[in-house]
Amino acid sequence: MDAIERLDRSGLRGRGGAWFPAARKWQAVRAEGGLPVVVANGAEGEPGSIKDRWTMLRRADAVVAGLRAAAAALGADEAHVYLKGAFAAPAAALERALAAAPGLAVHLHRGEDSYVAGEETALLESIEGRKAWPRPKPPRPYSVGLHGRPTLVQNVETLSRVPAALSDPEAYRAGETTLVSIWGHVRRPGVHEVKLGTPLRAVIDDFAGGATDGIGLLFPGGPSAPPLSAAQGELALDPDALRAAGSGLGTASLLVVGASHCPLAVAVSLAAFFEREACGQCPPCVVGTGRLAGILRDLEAGTARARDLHYLREAAGFMQQHGYCAHARTGATAALGLLARFPDEVAAHVGAGRCPHGGHECDPFAPASAEQAAIEAALGAA
């Protein structure tokens, strides 16, 4: 049985956010023929997610082994790791792992610190010496990637799981776990290895010491997936179950927002994140994220008119159809999903002409927010 077949049997799926089957990605690159390239994506940027840096710090040997196994399976003669410029310690850990295990040369790139630099085509642009901006698709990297060659871009956590998946595919499938960054209003923010299928509430209670303020909102996939209500806390930590519930597991950046916080304040925080991180290439994204954020600010402050909800849905619908990358689409879907969960809150804000919770009091997606600082500190202690 060859490596791709073994990977397929293991059921390993990508941990960069999409949960796409790794074997199908490898197969697509191989089917292109030619001389492929493999690239490890370590440019983690999702707010609250620390699991990729944790992986590079604690499991650098496995990342390197997984990257080289991918190169061998695909016949690649070139391997790269792309990290954010700020990731000095993970880069040093990878350098040590590479020095300790000679094999195919791996080039480390400390690139841009922007959020969008973690998008798979943006990092290819950056490695090629240009600004880290996403490319229009198609073509996708598996056919036209780095310097035009078929390219496998795979998240570092995914690669770290490849050695175990190839070694015993059935055992890997039977006991599959994933890394979860648990943050927000919990007693002990941090990163944990959790068995897929564990109920979200049990993840919060057993690994993070429980919520400090009850559960108002749960974001199982950071800002990139619509949130869940407290009543949905029994849903399983599973990409398919969460997608079926209208959310998603994404990078498993599990944010808990306390019950006393205004959900519309969180919606403003979410929309501001997408507005801030739009790279600037596509007008529908730049204009749409700004429009969405503006209307949500008015909504939260109680100054929005009823017809602004129509404008908001119009802008979101437009964003869902446009953009070189998923940023505009994701921002619109997440914001609409949040509002759909809390129709009574929206009506109360519009009806009262003010925030019934007393104003803006929760901004977890702001750069260096208290919630993000707490989990970043956990990474430092790892």
Ligand code: SF4
């Ligand atoms: S959709 Fe937004 S983030 Fe993505 S390439 Fe266009 S402007 Fe940049």
